[in-house]
Amino acid sequence: MSQSDYIKDIAKYGLENDQEKLLSALNELIDHSKQTKKLNFAIQLQSILKETIRNRGSKNLTKVGSDTYFNRVDERETNDLILEKLTSDYRLENIVADSSVMNELKNFIEEHRKAELLRKYNLPIANKLLLHGPSGCGKTLASYVISGELDKMMVVVNLGAIVSSKLGETSKNLAKIFRRAAAEDCIIFIDEFDSLGKVRDYSQDHGEMKRVVNTILQLFDYLPQSSIVIAATNQKDMLDEALLRRFDFCIEFGLPNEKQIADLVALTLKKGNFSFDNATKAKQVIKKAVGLSYYSIQKTLVTALKRSLFQMDNPEKMISPRISTFVWEELLKQEKMALAI
Ligand SMILES: Nc1ncnc2c1ncn2[C@@H]1O[C@H](COP(=O)(O)OP(=O)(O)OP(=O)(O)O)[C@@H](O)[C@H]1O
Numbered sequence: 323m324s325q326s327d328y329i330k331d332i333a334k335y336g337l338e339n340d341q342e343k344l345l346s347a348l349n350e351l352i353d354h355s356k357q358t359k360k361l362n363f364a365i366q367l368q369s370i371l372k373e374t375i376r377n378r379g380s381k382n383l384t385k386v387g388s389d390t391y392f393n394r395v396d397e398r399e400t401n402d403l404i405l406e407k408l409t410s411d412y413r414l415e416n417i418v419a420d421s422s423v424m425n426e427l428k429n430f431i432e433e434h435r436k437a438e439l440l441r442k443y444n445l446p447i448a449n450k451l452l453l454h455g456p457s458g459c460g461k462t463l464a465s466y467v468i469s470g471e472l473d474k475m476m477v478v479v480n481l482g483a484i485v486s487s488k489l490g491e492t493s494k495n496l497a498k499i500f501r502r503a504a505a506e507d508c509i510i511f512i513d514e515f516d517s518l519g520k521v522r523d524y525s526q527d528h529g530e531m532k533r534v535v536n537t538i539l540q541l542f543d544y545l546p547q548s549s550i551v552i553a554a555t556n557q558k559d560m561l562d563e564a565l566l567r568r569f570d571f572c573i574e575f576g577l578p579n580e581k582q583i584a585d586l587v588a589l590t591l592k593k594g595n596f597s598f599d600n601a602t603k604a605k606q607v608i609k610k611a612v613g614l615s616y617y618s619i620q621k622t623l624v625t626a627l628k629r630s631l632f633q634m635d636n637p638e639k640m641i642s643p644r645i646s647t648f649v650w651e652e653l654l655k656q657e658k659m660a661l662a663i
């Protein structure tokens with residue numbers, strides 16, 4: 323059967339309200355998607371299915387005080403603390419970085435691909451990763467790459483919601499999230515990890531910061547080996563020393579050099595088969611882009627690309643549209659001025 327046959331069955335059973343056949347058709351579609359290498363789609367379907375079944379279970383009368391009751395309350399509370407839940411199609415080839423960063427990323431991924439081997443020899447699996455460096459240099463992107471390469475669901479934590487809560491609540495909230503991530507065997511991504519430092523400002527109690535750091539240290543220590551925590555920050559100095567030491571890997575993402583800018587440009591232009599109107603001039607412009615982040619460079623390039631397309635007479639018919647190097651250079655100048663570089 324093809325994917326569309328399964329979808330037709332699912333529509334039919336759904337409309338007929340035949341739950342049993344609907345579930346079996348959905349499961350068949352999940353298997354089919356796995357076999358045809360649509361792994362992300364399969365994971366997403368599976369997650370919808372799991373969640374619906376769990377919610378349906380919780381609609382039945384639950385005894386207060388029973389495990390189901392506590393799980394349900396817990397889940398409702400953790401939902402507010404989670405920014406999003408995602409799966410990813412990103413791969414290592416979607417990120418540009420120097421070879422040491424790439425090697426570190428590969429090594430981290432390898433630890434989880436070869437987890438069985440490590441377990442066999444009683445070796446610990448590195449599962450706590452800190453990504454740091456300036457804004458727009460690929461920290462969040464790297465977390466998507468890891469999630470995509472390992473086919474693991476990622477839970478993005480809303481640190482703002484956690485930290486601004488009442489005294490003593492921050493630690494409790496963190497514990498809840500970690501418990502949930504452990505149960506779902508996924509990646510916890512804590513963006514802006516340094517905002518934990520803000521606990522200091524929110525609280526009159528000087529012990530609060532210490533309590534939060536201690537909680538994280540404990541959660542890290544008891545994190546199951548199959549769960550992964552990725553934390554990202556552009557203010558590594560704000561982090562407590564004891565906390566820093568707990569990370570198995572610390573990867574620094576820096577601003578791109580000339581070679582990396584050229585690679586980023588090639589990556590960005592690959593899809594549309596674009597090229598520059600003047601290759602020699604383009605090389606000079608790349609030199610001038612040094613000092614900007616990957617994000618800023620990519621943003622100006624995409625804008626230049628669109629403006630160049632709009633200026634063409636018949637852009638739809640172009641086989642290899644040319645980008646105006648002049649327009650890109652101007653946009654880069656403006657970006658540098660705006661950022662006062
Ligand atoms: N190293 C990189 N390789 C390829 N593209 C990149 C890279 N860094 C950034 N980009 C592009 O810029 C976008 C934004 O980058 P990203 O969100 O990963 O930055 P960040 O380091 O997390 O920044 P922030 O500290 O502001 O959160 C990415 O989605 C991607 O399009």
Ligand SMILES: [Mg+2]
Nearest residue numbers: 461462513554
């Ligand atoms: Mg980010």
